[in-house]
Amino acid sequence: MRPGLRADRRVAPGLPAWIYLPALAGTALVVIPLAAILLRIDWAHFIPLISSEASRAALLLSVKTATASTALCVLLGVPMALILARGTFPGLRLVRSLVLLPLVLPPVVGGIALLYAFGRYGLLGRYLEAFDIRIAFTTTAVVLAQTFVSLPFLVVSFEGALRSSGNQYESVAATLGGRPSTVLRTVTLPLVLPGLLSGAVLAFARSLGEFGATLTFAGSLQGVTRTLPLEIYLQRETDPEAAIALSLLLILVAAAIVIASASRRLAGPVRQSR
Amino acid sequence: MTPGVPQVGPPRMTTLELRARVDERNATFDLELDGGDVLAVLGPNGAGKSTLLSLIAGLLTPDHGRIKLGDSVVTDTEAGIFVPPHARGVAMLSQQALLFPHMTVTANVAYGPRRQGRSRSAARNMARQWLDAVGAGHLADRRPGELSGGQAQRIAIARALAIEPSLLLLDEPMAALDVAAAPSVRRLLRDLLHTDQRTAVIVTHDLLDALAIANKVIVVEGGRIIESGTLRSVLAAPRSDFAARMAGMNLLTGVVGQPGAIRTSWGGTIFGTGGPAPGNSAVAMFSPAAVSVHLEPPHASPRNVLRTTIAELQVHGTAVRVCGTAHPDGGPALFADVTAAAVADLGLIPGQEVYFAIKAMEVRIHPALSAAGPTDRRRVSTRRKNTP
Numbered sequence: 001m002r003p004g005l006r007a008d009r010r011v012a013p014g015l016p017a018w019i020y021l022p023a024l025a026g027t028a029l030v031v032i033p034l035a036a037i038l039l040r041i042d043w044a045h046f047i048p049l050i051s052s053e054a055s056r057a058a059l060l061l062s063v064k065t066a067t068a069s070t071a072l073c074v075l076l077g078v079p080m081a082l083i084l085a086r087g088t089f090p091g092l093r094l095v096r097s098l099v100l101l102p103l104v105l106p107p108v109v110g111g112i113a114l115l116y117a118f119g120r121y122g123l124l125g126r127y128l129e130a131f132d133i134r135i136a137f138t139t140t141a142v143v144l145a146q147t148f149v150s151l152p153f154l155v156v157s158f159e160g161a162l163r164s165s166g167n168q169y170e171s172v173a174a175t176l177g178g179r180p181s182t183v184l185r186t187v188t189l190p191l192v193l194p195g196l197l198s199g200a201v202l203a204f205a206r207s208l209g210e211f212g213a214t215l216t217f218a219g220s221l222q223g224v225t226r227t228l229p230l231e232i233y234l235q236r237e238t239d240p241e242a243a244i245a246l247s248l249l250l251i252l253v254a255a256a257i258v259i260a261s262a263s264r265r266l267a268g269p270v271r272q273s274r
Numbered sequence: 275m276t277p278g279v280p281q282v283g284p285p286r287m288t289t290l291e292l293r294a295r296v297d298e299r300n301a302t303f304d305l306e307l308d309g310g311d312v313l314a315v316l317g318p319n320g321a322g323k324s325t326l327l328s329l330i331a332g333l334l335t336p337d338h339g340r341i342k343l344g345d346s347v348v349t350d351t352e353a354g355i356f357v358p359p360h361a362r363g364v365a366m367l368s369q370q371a372l373l374f375p376h377m378t379v380t381a382n383v384a385y386g387p388r389r390q391g392r393s394r395s396a397a398r399n400m401a402r403q404w405l406d407a408v409g410a411g412h413l414a415d416r417r418p419g420e421l422s423g424g425q426a427q428r429i430a431i432a433r434a435l436a437i438e439p440s441l442l443l444l445d446e447p448m449a450a451l452d453v454a455a456a457p458s459v460r461r462l463l464r465d466l467l468h469t470d471q472r473t474a475v476i477v478t479h480d481l482l483d484a485l486a487i488a489n490k491v492i493v494v495e496g497g498r499i500i501e502s503g504t505l506r507s508v509l510a511a512p513r514s515d516f517a518a519r520m521a522g523m524n525l526l527t528g529v530v531g532q533p534g535a536i537r538t539s540w541g542g543t544i545f546g547t548g549g550p551a552p553g554n555s556a557v558a559m560f561s562p563a564a565v566s567v568h569l570e571p572p573h574a575s576p577r578n579v580l581r582t583t584i585a586e587l588q589v590h591g592t593a594v595r596v597c598g599t600a601h602p603d604g605g606p607a608l609f610a611d612v613t614a615a616a617v618a619d620l621g622l623i624p625g626q627e628v629y630f631a632i633k634a635m636e637v638r639i640h641p642a643l644s645a646a647g648p649t650d651r652r653r654v655s656t657r658r659k660n661t662p
Contacts, residue, residue, distance in 0.1 A: 168372055174359040175331055175366045177389035190376045
């Protein structure tokens with residue numbers, strides 16, 4: 001059977017045979033490192049390795065902060081996405097580009113930027129200091145750093161869902177007497193709920209893996225700001241076996257997230273029956 | 275079917291006055307409806323029909339204009355008035371039923387009454403009544419995904435009427451239905467609109483819709499109302515390409531040069547009978563059956579000979595409609611009805627250059643509604659208060 005001919009006998013004219021080669025290389029690039037880590041794991045000591053006090057503290061902190069930052073992303077990102085998808089005001093495109101900037105910004109740079117905004121002598125930090133509020137190098141800083149890098153993921157994915165669902169239902173609801181807030185609650189949000197969920201899952205995953213911005217803005221204090229990725233990086237120097245075991249833990253969490261949201265394609269358009 | 279229409283309040287027969295201009299879509303509308311009028315809006319795709327509905331529904335703000343529903347001004351750009359769609363009491367029904375997919379049929383119909391502040395059970399009762407009225411009572415507990423197109427559209431009608439709208443807007447409500455479902459939905463709409471004397475505006479492509487439902491008609495083309503009146507008067511003397519095609523007639527516009535002849539916008543002269551005094555705008559109308567097709571320019575009696583290229587041949591029984599192409603210099607596409615034998619004898623094929631000949635006696639010349647300049651034959655204003 002030729003590669004272009006699929007098992008169900010449909011011909012894919014846009015799929016030349018040679019394209020399987022680079023695609024295979026790409027798949028290998030993703031799969032081989034994962035396999036390598038699995039092969040290096042000291043299975044006998046796996047449980048003790050991931051249940052050391054430092055590891056448990058890091059895991060707990062990661063789950064707590066990622067949950068908090070996901071909640072913050074939903075709280076702030078949903079209104080942002082709604083305005084980007086439905087709003088009409090001059091400069092909308094500029095605002096969108098600015099909001100999505102953290103998506104392409106190196107996280108370390110984001111961390112430095114946050115430091116100069118919320119640090120002790122930062123743009124806002126110096127006024128917060130007057131009220132005895134210090135954000136940098138606290139757990140709050142971890143949540144802020146994670147929110148900073150994750151927010152665009154939620155906004156982009158939710159905006160896409162809103163755009164593909166269109167505003168026809170909203171127009172109908174309005175002509176039936178629905179005020180804007182009522183339409184949002186009874187029609188818009190229920191219809192794009194799957195899009196919101198996959199956006200939140202993406203944001204959670206990104207928060208869980210956050211490293212650069214957290215290290216720069218929040219530091220690495222066990223139990224306070226040292227999240228799982230930071231712990232892994234630190235352990236790598238002293239106890240490589242523990243670092244590998246913790247890495248597997250993160251891989252498992254990531255795999256669970258991908259599988260859980262595989263039924264609704266991540267960030268893909270929301271499909272719905274008429 | 276005679277639906278038992280739920281009597282919730284007195285039927286509202288609202289008048290409509292609209293004068294609006296939307297710059298972006300280059301559309302200007304000016305129209306008035308009496309209470310109980312059902313207006314059909316006809317016109318080709320992209321003519322601005324849906325723009326008109328959006329303006330009335332409050333889904334679009336005009337650049338300039340004033341819209342009055344009954345006694346209340348809902349849009350006035352000069353006074354800065356804009357009543358949002360949810361406060362207008364104007365229901366809209368579109369091609370797709372657009373039932374909320376996450377609600378049951380009953381919840382869909384109860385949506386409007388709920389928003390009007392009715393209790394859950396009162397809204398539910400109203401929904402049941404309206405579902406019965408449109409013959410969909412047995413579908414009450416279904417989800418929209420489990421309905422056929424015709425069923426969904428019936429429920430959308432019930433949902434629109436359940437808010438007791440002062441004005442009902444229908445945007446090609448039958449266009450997406452299959453041939454089997456369309457007639458019964460059309461009949462339902464006619465019954466509901468007429469027994470209740472509701473004011474409604476229906477946008478349609480289909481002459482049948484207009485004939486079945488509407489008592490008035492406007493033809494919209496290029497963002498302008500180019501004809502208005504009763505359906506009978508528009509079809510009896512169409513003054514636009516669109517209405518003429520609907521009535522199956524050929525139509526040429528121009529200005530009367532000498533009595534009984536018009537000079538067309540592209541410089542041709544068409545001879546006919548009747549028509550206004552020289553200098554006035556006029557339209558020349560003739561039936562496709564009055565057109566004979568020739569391979570060479572005929573030199574005998576016909577006064578009107580027009581050269582054209584065959585765009586396509588449509589077979590209607592034993593007759594064949596020869597469709598000409600629109601002329602690059604401004605002449606509209608013309609049609610000729612000939613026998614299949616004639617097509618075979620002449621060896622007509624699309625792309626061929628032929629001559630259409632029309633006897634002057636077959637061409638009737640009508641006065642155009644108002645000054646239609648030869649360069650701008652579509653801009654015919656139609657503010658006509660006393661529609662017969």
